[in-house]
Amino acid sequence: MKIPEIPQNESERLVALDRYKILDTLTEQVYDDLTQLAADICGTSIALISLVDEDRQWFKSHIGLDVKQTPRDISFCGHAVSENALLIVPDASKDPRFSDNPLVAQEPYIRFYAGAPLTTPDNYTLGTLCVIDRQPHELTHTQIKQLESLSRLVINQFELRLKEETSRLLASVVESSNDAIITKTSEGIITSWNQSAVNIFGYSQSEAIGKPISMLFPPDRLEEENRILARLKKGERVEHFETVRICKDGSHSDISATISPLFDSNGEIIGFSKIVRDITELKQAQLELAKSNAELVKANQLKDEFLGLMSHELRTPLNAILGMTELLQDEIFGSLNPQQIIALTTIDLSSSHLLKLIDDILDLTNIAAGRLKLNFEVTDINHLCQNSLDLIERSAAKKHLNLELNIQPNLSAIVIDSTRIQQVLLNLLDNAIKFTPEGGSIRLEVSTYVNHLNLSNWLRFTIIDTGIGFELEKFSQLFQPFMQIDSTLSRRYEGLGLGLAIVKQIVELHDGKLEANSILGKGSCFTFELPFENNFGSSRATKQTMDMDMNIQSDIPTRPQVHPLILLAEDNESNILTTVSYLEAKEYRVCVAKNGREAIAFAKEFCPDMILMDIQMPEMDGLKAIELIRLDPSLQNIPIIAMTALAMASDRQKCLEAGANDYVAKPVKFRQLVATIQKMLLNIKP
The missing domain is CATH 3.30.450.40 (GAF domain)
Structure with a gap:
């Protein structure tokens, strides 16, 4: 060493x-x-x-x-x-x-x-x-x-x-009467001038006394002084008036002045006293602090730009990887043997894991910056919980884990952000699967209760597992970003330590509460509670939601008999090949534009039934192309789905504001995309 x-x-x-x-x-x-x-x-x-x-x-x-x-x-x-x-x-x-x-x-x-x-x-x-x-x-x-x-x-x-620190020291000196103290007649002739005035302005007492105070005024401040003098002659006191004065050496000083009228025994104004504090260094420090803060803001902007670029550049190849995997799994290019099915499943799981890490980092960044907005909607809790368990069923089956769901009977639909609460459930369930040994069990319990102190209604979710547990002393580490309970865990188990941090933030955005209990070696219990106000009837009041399970094809609407024409605007060759292959296998006709200008031209020439629009393209971006398409009366009613690797919090809103009917973040799940396409096409049929 x-x-x-x-x-x-x-x-x-x-x-x-x-x-x-x-x-x-x-x-x-x-x-x-x-x-x-x-x-x-x-x-x-x-x-x-x-x-x-x-x-x-x-x-x-x-x-x-x-x-x-x-x-x-x-x-x-x-x-x-x-x-x-x-x-x-x-x-x-x-x-x-x-x-x-x-x-x-x-x-x-x-x-x-x-x-x-x-x-x-x-x-x-x-x-x-x-x-x-x-x-x-x-x-x-x-x-x-x-x-x-x-x-x-x-x-x-x-x-x-x-x-x-220097400014604080200067303030201390000022408070001990080391400010400049000056008196002058009603006509503005200096009558007294202390040592601090000498120090501030550079004029000795003999040089200052008897001279007009206006010798300190910059030409552009004369009118300002006249306004102050008018107030003083009315008997007013002017406090902490900040201005600029000229010193003997010609330099300018920032000062703060408190000026009071002086009265004789008859109450007549005979002059004025002025207490002056030199605030030049304070002003400079304020400017430098503002500059430093601006640099910090810029650094944060650079971080956001970097994260956005990282997300886009990773999502673009992932779209091709996951898309081609989906095509192969659906046997669009031919039947598969068991070894090929296992290999494709491994690719799918690994790519999906990488996508989740990207999404977690973006979510955490958006939450920290206050950019994550909740989208509240009436939600059927039975459907939400069952769908969450369906999504993790395959992972649980690999470890032979028993999954249980225990929901309070006749649970009403409530208003929450269903997408974000499902994200909370999936993070907690994924953690339970990760840390529960083979043959164990995981139970999801859901119930409501009334807080009798303020008569508020609460919805309680509890996830109980028979996993490895954790020491309660390390509870505070659980919800810190990039933190694991123990360094050995970070080697034995996957993840960046982001999931629980995101869980905590989403629950708190709902004004909810999150708790955790555990016995080391026995298991853990995570509970989160959400307040709710409105009751929307029984669990049959279910929102219209597409099933995101692997069996999503069962919910796809019946496709119209005529083969619809899809205009795909995309500049990435891998994504073109993947998307066109899947859509053509589903008996759609597809034409391809490789930039925004071509997309507009092809839309006018072919009048497609649907447009799938990428956003980042050469010559003209997708947002501009959508805006121009919407200005053409003959194209206004063509449904447009923005399909892009831009996945920051504001990207969806930008696409919708430009005129898109829907937004899909890459990597695209093609089964879900086809379901969306067919549903939109059916909705516009007479």
């Missing part, structure tokens, strides 16, 4: 570190936000703001690592400080400098490290903003640049902290 070298300017560096007075301070949200943002952008489980002291590295903020400091001799950040440069270690176990480092060989088992130096304006490196992972990792050029940008924001926060 190589011990970090001590920089030549170590003494001065430690003095620079000390001047910020930040070591051993309490956690602060602004720094935690920056480290979390670094972890999100770089895709790592750990991020730190590490400050290298004389014999230790201390963490001002630590995400994903539950320690506050480690010895300097074994620190990665010590190397970055000594080199005063970005340090990237793709795989520490293969790097001779770190392979036998205790932080690599033991907990926390560091494999990847990237640290951007925290360098002060006077060029002293205090530590790093670093991202760490327990697996080898690589950063893109963009991620490296964003990490360096965030490190500069950390230093900006340190500088703002220093300036704010």
Whole structure:
């Protein structure tokens, strides 16, 4: 193991570190936000703001690592400080400098490290903003640049902290009467001028007394002073008036002035007193803070853009993979032998798992940003619960788990966001399956009760399993993003630790409550409760919902006798092949446009029965094409389904506002797509 070298300017560096007075301070949200943002952008489980002291590295903020400091001799950040440069270690176990480092060989088992130096304006490196992972990792050029940008924001926060401390000290001096105190006659001639006035404006007492106060006024502030003088002559007091004054050296100072009239024994105004505070540094600090906040907003925008791009670029090939898998499973290209069926099932499950991870990350980001909006509708609870169990039945059967459903008789339909509550149920049921050994059981219970304190109605869902359980002391970790109950679990079980975090947020968006109990080695019980107001009758009052089970074809409406013509607007060749193959196998006619302009031209030429519109296409995007199609009276009634890999919270709304009738996020489930197409075509038939 190589011990970090001590920089030549170590003494001065430690003095620079000390001047910020930040070591051993309490956690602060602004720094935690920056480290979390670094972890999100770089895709790592750990991020730190590490400050290298004389014999230790201390963490001002630590995400994903539950320690506050480690010895300097074994620190990665010590190397970055000594080199005063970005340090990237793709795989520490293969790097001779770190392979036998205790932080690599033991907990926390560091494999990847990237640290951007925290360098002060006077060029002293205090530590790093670093991202760490327990697996080898690589950063893109963009991620490296964003990490360096965030490190500069950390230093900006340190500088703002220093300036704010200076401002507080200045305020203390002002409160002890060290403000400039000036008196003047009714005509504006200076009669007194204290030392603080000398300090602020640069004029000595002899230079100022007897001179007009207007010598301090910039030409563009004369009218402002006249308005103030008019108020003072009425006997008013002007408090904390902020303006600008000219100093002896020609510089401009921001000041805050409190001005009061002076009266003689007869109550006549004989002059004015002015208490002046120099707020130049405060104004500058406010400007720098606003600039820093703007940079943080921009960094968040970059994160959102990155997540949106990541989602689109992953969904596009997944659409072809899942689509082709569905075509093969439906034996559109010929019959399958048992080995091929098993192979396709493996592809389907693995691709679906990757899609769920993408959706979970986007959901968590949207919830954190307050962009997730609930879509409340009348929901049949029996149908919701049975459908949820149907969706996880195959996974449970693989482990020979017994599934039970116990619903209170005659349970009424209630108003909830059925899609999001089903997401909650599926996450909790998936977890139960994951952590329950073979041959165990999982039970879903649903009931209502009345809170007699405020007579409110509540719907209670309980998921009980006979799984491995967890220690109640670790309950707080359950609902934290990217957290697992134990590090060994993260190796034995799949997942990023996002599911329960999303569950908690969705339940809270419903103003609900979430609880968990467990006995280690015996099982767990998760309960969430939702308030509800309205009763809509018996469980027969079911909303019209397509069954998303593998047997969805049974619910597909009868197709019209004439083979409908579908216009597919899509520029990705793999997706074209997949979609056209499936639709033609279902006896649809298909024509293909590869950009928005072609889509408009083909719509006018062929007048299709339905348009499937991708959004991101060359020459003209799908949104613009939809808008122009809707402006043509001859095309206004053609149903359009937006079919895109853009899956952020606002994308569906943008498509509908442009004029689409429906929206489908890629990867597309073709059985569900065909059901939607046939239902829409039947609805427009006379």
